[in-house]
Amino acid sequence: MGGPALVIELAEPVPHPAIERLRNLLVCASSHFEEKRVGSYDLNVRAESLGIADIGGVDGRRPMLVSLMGPGVGDEAIFEAEHADEDGLESFIGFTPTHAVDVIASCNRPVDHAVTALLTAAVMDVIGGVANVELEAGQAPIVAGLPGVIALRADSWAAAYGSAEFLRSWARQPGFRLLK
Template sequence: MSGPVLAIELAEAVSRASIRRVRDLLVRSSARFEEKRFGEYDVSIHAEALGITATRSVDGRRPMLVSVMGPGMGDEAVFEAEHADEVDREPLIGFSPTHAVDVIAFCNSPVDHVVTALLTAAVMDVIGSVANAELRADQRPVVAGLPGIVATTPDPWPAVYGSAEFLRSWVQQPGFRLLK
């Protein structure tokens, strides 16, 4: 079963040096690390490396995929498909994304939602930019007052764009769960 996904929207391609720093972060935080291509990593994250101590798995390892995508990076078709139906984000976040980093959990337990958010925040600490998180309608009031929000979108697809600080604040909220 596929788990939650967060996207880091980028105004330009990530530098090779920044991707190497992301790679180093993932190597340090992982029990298993596989580089599928430069900028795409299949990992088994130690939840404890992100400060998470309560996990349901025996060893705290969570399977994840971290993928830089966009023109010249790989997964161009995926990037285009993910952004095809979205509203113009330039008025919302100050730029139209040209690239993205997807952080994808391969499991869907509550800890996988927390790991996805905190791993995304850690990657953002390296590369910056804003995370795009889809919301359920009932989550809008929960996130409304949190620090680090850049923008929110209404229906038909409620979403929040926020900083690493926002993600770290959101995971502290009771019942935290990503939409997808």
């Protein structure tokens, strides 16, 4: 069963030294790490490595995919498909994305939502970017006042755009849940 997914929008390609730092972060946070290609990783994140102590009796190793995509790095078709209907994104985040990183959980327990948000924040600490978070109905008022929110979108689909600080503060909110 698939779990939540977040996207980090990037204004430019990620330099090779930053990709190496990302790889090191993921190796250190994981009990299993497989590099499918440079910038694309299959891993089992140790929840405690992200500061998540109470995991509700489930295995602390959470299966995740982290994939850098865009021209010159791979998954160009996925990047284009994910961004095909996002005209005007520059007006929300200040740039038109050229690359992105998908952070995808393979399971859908509450701990997987927290791991997805906190792993995405940690990745952003290394490579920068803006988190693109699709929202469930009723979540916009909850996230609107959180630190690090750059913009809210409420047109054809609700979304919040923000910093790593935004993701961390939202993950601490009671009842936190990402859109699956």
